Each structure stands twice: as C-alpha cells, then as structure tokens.
C-alpha cells in the first residue's frame with residue numbers, strides 16, 4: 001500500500017449486494033477521511049488485512065450511507081454502538097417501513113412491515129441482519145400487512161401497544177374498507193409500553209396516542225432519530241377521524257412528547273419524506289411548537 005502506510009488507520013468498508021468490498025472512508029487519529037475520490041485499490045489490501053482480521057474474521061460491517069459511516073466512526077471513538085437505518089415505502093398505501101440494525105451485533109428490528117414482504121426479506125438477507133422483533137407504530141392495516149410473512153420467515157415476535165389490539169383484530173374489516181386483499185396475520189406476541197427499552201440499538205418506545213389509541217413513536221437518542229408512524233408527517237399530522245382517533249390526544253402527544261425532543265432529530269414519518277423536529281416546530285401548519 002502506497003499511501004499513508006504508517007498511519008494507524010481504521011478502514012471502514014461496505015459490502016455491496018454482490019459482496020464486493022468498497023472502501024468508503026477511513027477513520028484516522030486526525031479525523032475521518034473520505035475516500036470517494038481516492039484510488040480504492042490503494043486501500044484494498046489494507047482493508048482486507050487490517051479491518052476484517054483485526055475485528056473478527058469474516059465479519060461484515062454494514063455501512064450503507066455517509067451518515068451511517070459517520071455514526072459508526074463516532075461510535076468507535078466514544079465506544080458506543082451505532083445504528084444502521086434504512087426506510088422505504090411498502091404495500092398498497094406506501095407506508096414507510098424501516099429496518100434498524102446494530103452493525104456490530106447484527107441484531108435488527110423491522111418497524112411497520114406494511115407490505116411487500118419479499119422486498120423486506122431481500123434487504124434483510126442482503127444486509128445479513130438477524131431480526132429480533134417486528135415493531136409497530138400502530139395497527140392500521142397499511143402498517144402490518146406483511147407482519148405475518150416476515151414473522152414466518154424470521155421467527156421474530158410481533159410488538160404492538162395493547163390499545164391498538166382492537167384494530168389488529170379487525171384487519172379484515174379494515175381491508176374491506178380500503179379495498180385491500182385480506183390475509184390473516186398472527187396475534188401480537190408482546191405488548192409495548194410507554195418508555196420501554198427496545199430489544200436493540202438503544203431504542204425507546206413512546207406511547208403517543210391520538211392517531212390511534214395505541215400509537216407509538218420510537219426514539220433513538222444517540223443518532224437523534226425518531227420513527228413517528230402516522231403521528232407526525234412533514235408539515236402535517238396523522239388523521240384523527242378513524243377508529244379511536246382523538247385530536248386533543250394527538251396534539252398533546254406531539255407537543256409534549258415529540259416537540260420536546262432534540263430539534264436536530266430526524267423524523268421518519270409514516271408516509272412520505274423525512275423531516276426534523278425543529279422544522280415541524282416552526283413550519284408544521286397544523287401543530288406549531
């Protein structure tokens with residue numbers, strides 16, 4: 001290796017779907033050095049020799065985006081676990097499904113598997129993650145249509161707030177109302193409670209009723225990430241005219257629980273684009289902070 005041979009580099013790598021090693025960045029004592037424009041071959045041998053062997057032979061570190069690399073490097077400096085996150089729309093109503101994983105332990109959970117089980121399973125497989133739970137922000141049909149399929153293939157237990165049990169139990173009626181083909185989904189295995197710690201990635205469940213009685217948000221303090229389900233959208237909020245919806249409750253949940261979080265926090269919404277807490281405090285046309 002020609003460049004920077006004498007430095008004590010940690011090289012972080014990404015393994016693509018084709019299992020090719022792609023070096024994305026190098027973490028040195030002087031800081032994080034991106035290598036997007038470098039000659040990757042200069043680092044390839046070093047990566048293989050040091051990164052893989054030094055950590056654990058054969059282990060993959062999952063780094064999908066620049067943010068995740070930065071998180072991972074910061075985590076190494078502070079000895080705290082980082083998280084991996086990927087969100088993508090699924091199912092007939094394009095609910096945002098999120099995979100959250102720990103790149104070190106490889107444990108992960110799927111939030112709101114609302115459809116397209118094959119796509120979700122392909123991503124989990126490609127990322128080599130072990131799913132430890134299927135976690136639901138609420139029990140509107142579009143957020144759990146694939147939960148049965150994913151549970152069958154991963155064995156992971158289904159988590160939900162008990163106050164949405166009546167919606168879960170009425171999936172067939174919901175499907176009829178929205179004109180979506182019905183397939184039965186097994187009962188939840190675990191009732192989530194307010195402030196409960198999630199099974200990996202240092203996540204915390206927050207009970208934020210209003211859109212539904214059992215609506216939950218999931219908060220990850222270190223990466224400043226909120227999964228808000230249909231409680232908060234970019235410049236909007238979830239509807240409260242469906243079964244058990246309550247405007248006063250959603251207003252209280254958003255103002256007291258969400259708008260009090262770090263303003264820089266990224267919000268993964270139930271549908272549509274991400275936003276931030278600060279942006280919604282200032283720009284949300286329905287509930288201002």
Ligand SMILES: [Zn+2]
Nearest residue numbers: 138140211230
């Ligand atoms: Zn909903």
Ligand SMILES: [Zn+2]
Nearest residue numbers: 095142230270
């Ligand atoms: Zn929804």
